Amino acid sequence: TFTNHVTQRVLNVDTMNPNVKRIEYAVRGPVVQRAVQIEKELKEGVKKSFTEVIKANIGDAHAMGQKPITFFRQVIALCVYPDLLEDKFPEDAKNRARRILQACGGGSLGAYSASSGIEVIRQDVAKYIEKRDSGIPSNPDDIYLSTGASDAIVTMLKLLTAGEGKTRTGVMIPIPQYPLYSAALAELAAVQISYYLDEDKCWSLDVGELRRAVKAAREHCNPRALCIINPGNPTGQVQNRQCIEDVIRFAAEEHLFLMADEVYQDNVYMEGCQFHSFKKVLFEMGPEYSSVVELASFHSTSKCYMGECGFRGGYMEVINMDPEVKLHLTKLVSVRLCPSIPGQALLDLVVNPPQPDEPSYATFIKERTANLHILSEKAKMTEQVLNTVPGIHCNPVQGAMYTFPRLTLPEKAINAAKEQEQAPDMFYCMKLLEEMGICLVPGSGFGQRDGTYHFRMTILPATEKLKIVLEKIREFHKRFTEEFS
Amino acid sequence: TFTNHVTQRVLNVDTMNPNVKRIEYAVRGPVVQRAVQIEKELKEGVKKSFTEVIKANIGDAHAMGQKPITFFRQVIALCVYPDLLEDKFPEDAKNRARRILQACGGGSLGAYSASSGIEVIRQDVAKYIEKRDSGIPSNPDDIYLSTGASDAIVTMLKLLTAGEGKTRTGVMIPIPQYPLYSAALAELAAVQISYYLDEDKCWSLDVGELRRAVKAAREHCNPRALCIINPGNPTGQVQNRQCIEDVIRFAAEEHLFLMADEVYQDNVYMEGCQFHSFKKVLFEMGPEYSSVVELASFHSTSKCYMGECGFRGGYMEVINMDPEVKLHLTKLVSVRLCPSIPGQALLDLVVNPPQPDEPSYATFIKERTANLHILSEKAKMTEQVLNTVPGIHCNPVQGAMYTFPRLTLPEKAINAAKEQEQAPDMFYCMKLLEEMGICLVPGSGFGQRDGTYHFRMTILPATEKLKIVLEKIREFHKRFTEEFS
Ligand SMILES: Cc1ncc(COP(=O)(O)O)c(C=O)c1O
Ligand SMILES: Cc1ncc(COP(=O)(O)O)c(C=O)c1O
Numbered sequence: 004t005f006t007n008h009v010t011q012r013v014l015n016v017d018t019m020n021p022n023v024k025r026i027e028y029a030v031r032g033p034v035v036q037r038a039v040q041i042e043k044e045l046k047e048g049v050k051k052s053f054t055e056v057i058k059a060n061i062g063d064a065h066a067m068g069q070k071p072i073t074f075f076r077q078v079i080a081l082c083v084y085p086d087l088l089e090d091k092f093p094e095d096a097k098n099r100a101r102r103i104l105q106a107c108g109g110g111s112l113g114a115y116s117a118s119s120g121i122e123v124i125r126q127d128v129a130k131y132i133e134k135r136d137s138g139i140p141s142n143p144d145d146i147y148l149s150t151g152a153s154d155a156i157v158t159m160l161k162l163l164t165a166g167e168g169k170t171r172t173g174v175m176i177p178i179p180q181y182p183l184y185s186a187a188l189a190e191l192a193a194v195q196i197s198y199y200l201d202e203d204k205c206w207s208l209d210v211g212e213l214r215r216a217v218k219a220a221r222e223h224c225n226p227r228a229l230c231i232i233n234p235g236n237p238t239g240q241v242q243n244r245q246c247i248e249d250v251i252r253f254a255a256e257e258h259l260f261l262m263a264d265e266v267y268q269d270n271v272y273m274e275g276c277q278f279h280s281f282k283k284v285l286f287e288m289g290p291e292y293s294s295v296v297e298l299a300s301f302h303s304t305s306k307c308y309m310g311e312c313g314f315r316g317g318y319m320e321v322i323n324m325d326p327e328v329k330l331h332l333t334k335l336v337s338v339r340l341c342p343s344i345p346g347q348a349l350l351d352l353v354v355n356p357p358q359p360d361e362p363s364y365a366t367f368i369k370e371r372t373a374n375l376h377i378l379s380e381k382a383k384m385t386e387q388v389l390n391t392v393p394g395i396h397c398n399p400v401q402g403a404m405y406t407f408p409r410l411t412l413p414e415k416a417i418n419a420a421k422e423q424e425q426a427p428d429m430f431y432c433m434k435l436l437e438e439m440g441i442c443l444v445p446g447s448g449f450g451q452r453d454g455t456y457h458f459r460m461t462i463l464p465a466t467e468k469l470k471i472v473l474e475k476i477r478e479f480h481k482r483f484t485e486e487f488s
Numbered sequence: 489t490f491t492n493h494v495t496q497r498v499l500n501v502d503t504m505n506p507n508v509k510r511i512e513y514a515v516r517g518p519v520v521q522r523a524v525q526i527e528k529e530l531k532e533g534v535k536k537s538f539t540e541v542i543k544a545n546i547g548d549a550h551a552m553g554q555k556p557i558t559f560f561r562q563v564i565a566l567c568v569y570p571d572l573l574e575d576k577f578p579e580d581a582k583n584r585a586r587r588i589l590q591a592c593g594g595g596s597l598g599a600y601s602a603s604s605g606i607e608v609i610r611q612d613v614a615k616y617i618e619k620r621d622s623g624i625p626s627n628p629d630d631i632y633l634s635t636g637a638s639d640a641i642v643t644m645l646k647l648l649t650a651g652e653g654k655t656r657t658g659v660m661i662p663i664p665q666y667p668l669y670s671a672a673l674a675e676l677a678a679v680q681i682s683y684y685l686d687e688d689k690c691w692s693l694d695v696g697e698l699r700r701a702v703k704a705a706r707e708h709c710n711p712r713a714l715c716i717i718n719p720g721n722p723t724g725q726v727q728n729r730q731c732i733e734d735v736i737r738f739a740a741e742e743h744l745f746l747m748a749d750e751v752y753q754d755n756v757y758m759e760g761c762q763f764h765s766f767k768k769v770l771f772e773m774g775p776e777y778s779s780v781v782e783l784a785s786f787h788s789t790s791k792c793y794m795g796e797c798g799f800r801g802g803y804m805e806v807i808n809m810d811p812e813v814k815l816h817l818t819k820l821v822s823v824r825l826c827p828s829i830p831g832q833a834l835l836d837l838v839v840n841p842p843q844p845d846e847p848s849y850a851t852f853i854k855e856r857t858a859n860l861h862i863l864s865e866k867a868k869m870t871e872q873v874l875n876t877v878p879g880i881h882c883n884p885v886q887g888a889m890y891t892f893p894r895l896t897l898p899e900k901a902i903n904a905a906k907e908q909e910q911a912p913d914m915f916y917c918m919k920l921l922e923e924m925g926i927c928l929v930p931g932s933g934f935g936q937r938d939g940t941y942h943f944r945m946t947i948l949p950a951t952e953k954l955k956i957v958l959e960k961i962r963e964f965h966k967r968f969t970e971e972f973s
Pocket of ligand 1: 153154
């Protein structure tokens with residue numbers, strides 16, 4: 004009979020996958036969960052000193068009011084409901100929709116595609132990369148479409164993970180990092196090798212620090228991959244060309260597989276900064292490097308000027324990947340059948356937007372420019388205002404969509420946090436949420452040097468709201484500092 | 489310097505994840521890859537005895553010409569491009585689109601949702617389940633939306649996997665099975681426990697066989713979950729109520745977590761057969777079972793009458809799941825942010841289709857009925873024609889979208905296959921493809937009793953094409969049998 008074990012579930016915290024248990028994920032952690040509760044309380048009429056929660060915790064442009072690119076949505080609507088091809092839509096939108104539908108099984112977005120993505124779209128991605136990288140060739144067979152960049156990143160980390168004990172795969176990731184990386188490594192039971200970005204030098208990446216980290220790691224694991232996020236999340240820095248060369252040289256010397264997360268490649272705001280793809284720099288360094296260094300780079304429909312997170316579109320390009328491993332990769336992605344077809348279609352538009360001679364070009368350029376311009380303004384405003392607050396220090400937001408300012412917290416606040424078994428910046432962010440209705444993510448969720456405290460804030464709230472957020476942070480920080488002095 | 493290891497890649501077949509290497513995935517395996525090549529050859533003008541490859545290898549209705557449900561596509565198009573709300577669309581479609589958009593961040597399909605899915609849609613799913621299960625309550629907090637059912641199935645298997653050696657999680661799966669299961673277990677390095685469906689009894693599930701399998705498995709692993717596919721893929725059977733009760737009793741006795749893959753819940757064709765959800769049967773067995781047996785059941789937008797595979801919509805409902813484990817589950821799915829929003833929206837329409845008093849109802853019912861009717865006709869035709877071929881034996885296609893007929897292969901053919909190091913039914917399917925242009929999947933890709941041979945064929949080709957496929961198989965089988973006699 005089964006009465007002897009009814010009290011215990013088959014699946015409980017003691018029997019569940021221990022790797023999953025170990026995962027930490029702050030972007031949607033306790034602060035965000037509390038924010039959702041507070042929103043419900045406000046709706047139910049609970050009185051607070053604020054009337055809405057402003058969420059600056061996640062890089063979700065549309066959720067913060069950014070409007071979709073008209074052309075993209077027109078083409079997708081035409082693909083979804085092809086009867087609309089008879090209606091009044093720009094001819095280029097119709098042509099694009101027909102071309103995408105022709106590449107779909109049965110001419111429908113409802114068919115599965117090849118697991119690596121629709122061939123025509125992989126060709127368009129390759130052309131986009133070639134153009135972006137001044138003619139350096141890109142092969143559609145090296146392109147794998149994905150369910151957002153997240154999917155491709157996890158897939159690559161999975162492929163790379165092997166060994167046990169001292170031979171277990173180690174993966175170098177920046178600290179602070181985007182927590183997808185630490186979470187995926189925890190899930191795979193791969194070893195996280197942290198290298199620290201240099202806050203005093205605008206969160207730049209120092210190869211000396213990479214060397215220190217890899218050397219220490221070789222004592223206890225097998226370092227096999229190096230992840231770079233450029234432009235940086237949560238830190239907003241843009242890597243210069245020299246630094247990318249140094250990183251590539253380092254990867255070659257240390258025999259590391261490079262993973263370049265370039266989902267913010269259009270999000271560069273600071274004068275003098277420019278996006279350089281790892282692929283381009285690698286090939287410009289000549290065959291000594293370009294014929295040996297293994298590289299996977301990632302892009303997404305979720306960021307840049309379009310911010311189409313919900314469509315879960317993305318791709319990776321793999322360079323110098325072992326052909327047999329590629330077969331295994333194709334097999335691996337086949338298990339889940341294929342990435343979302345609307346997401347693939349949207350990606351196609353991102354890599355193949357309206358051309359100068361097409362009717363939708365002018366509007367497209369206007370919308371894209373406006374979105375990027377506003378982001379750029381907000382990046383500057385965020386840095387400026389936060390740096391006027393005593394006890395907050397903020398590096399320039401060179402790119403991406405975030406700032407990761409450093410907080411000087413009074414000793415008493417740190418102790419109060421410890422009493423509640425909270426990280427001090429979690430304590431800070433929770434109080435900020437409760438008192439001001441502003442939802443940020445504590446720096447501890449991304450990793451930071453011991454004894455330093457930060458929060459991550461997106462620059463995405465609409466300009467007027469962003470002003471309010473910044474003012475409220477100023478007010479709160481002052482009050483918090485006084486309260487705990 | 490790095491010259492000493494340039495000859496070897498960081499990532500090669502010796503260093504890659506050994507679990508990934510072990511995965512087998514037949515649905516898109518060698519036969520399908522060769523089919524794609526042949527299609528290219530035909531395009532390039534290579535002469536063959538056929539002019540097109542007919543693919544009956546994958547359950548992809550739209551790819552085989554089934555048309556989307558008008559209402560579903562209208563609503564999604566309205567959501568994608570809300571300017572259309574000003575146009576001539578049925579009012580119910582517009583209302584549905586407005587309701588979905590209101591539930592999206594910033595009123596856009598382009599925002600991320602909560603990781604478990606949009607709340608309103610989870611509520612609609614719960615209502616759908618309640619209605620389907622004659623009022624047995626369903627709680628939206630038990631619903632997790634997913635990227636197709638595949639995603640949710642892999643996630644559950646992941647949660648359940650723990651232990652090492654003899655305590656490693658074992659998962660019972662049917663043989664023949666849908667190869668997502670074996671692939672996911674290989675990837676997770678969980679132990680596959682095969683239980684055989686009874687071909688002689690119409691692929692029914694026998695609890696005695698479950699007992700045999702679990703007993704044998706307890707010698708070398710820790711059996712913790714039991715997967716059921718009902719209606720069955722690749723075997724097309726529909727489980728009766730009594731059998732489901734027996735399975736639930738067995739799971740309770742053996743302390744197993746139940747996973748019920750019910751993606752074909754609307755695909756029941758055979759008179760006297762009916763779909764019974766595991767959830768409903770569990771609750772009708774009373775609290776002795778319904779308060780203890782842990783169950784996850786899965787559904788998808790990909791099958792049934794709509795066949796919207798490309799949208800990657802799906803959900804799972806978890807019953808009696810440990811609340812702490814649920815928190816870990818929510819955290820785990822957060823890492824990849826959220827399922828595709830167009831997929832979530834489409835799922836919402838599946839669970840909340842037009843109602844009798846709404847303008848789109850009549851067309852919706854007409855389309856749904858027609859699609860299911862045609863599938864039902866094709867199920868019957870497939871069984872009838874195949875059973876007229878000497879050496880092919882085919883169970884009735886009671887449900888789902890497949891037949892898995894048994895092949896009597898001449899000894900000489902089996903030897904010829906072995907000489908080529910191929911499974912005999914792989915050898916058969918490859919020849920069928922080369923000679924007839926018909927693409928099927930060999931039974932060996934799904935598992936079968938030793939010494940038996942099968943292929944899986946979908947019933948999805950349009951009726952006229954399906955007739956051709958069946959005739960060609962008849963002709964080929966005769967010729968093949970003669971050639972090797
Ligand atoms: C650095 C970085 N990489 C990857 C992603 C994943 O984005 P998605 O999966 O939506 O493409 C994000 C999202 O915020 C990100 O910031
Ligand atoms: C039994 C079964 N489960 C799950 C799936 C996964 O479907 P999807 O991920 O498209 O929902 C399929 C697809 O064929 C299937 O046959």
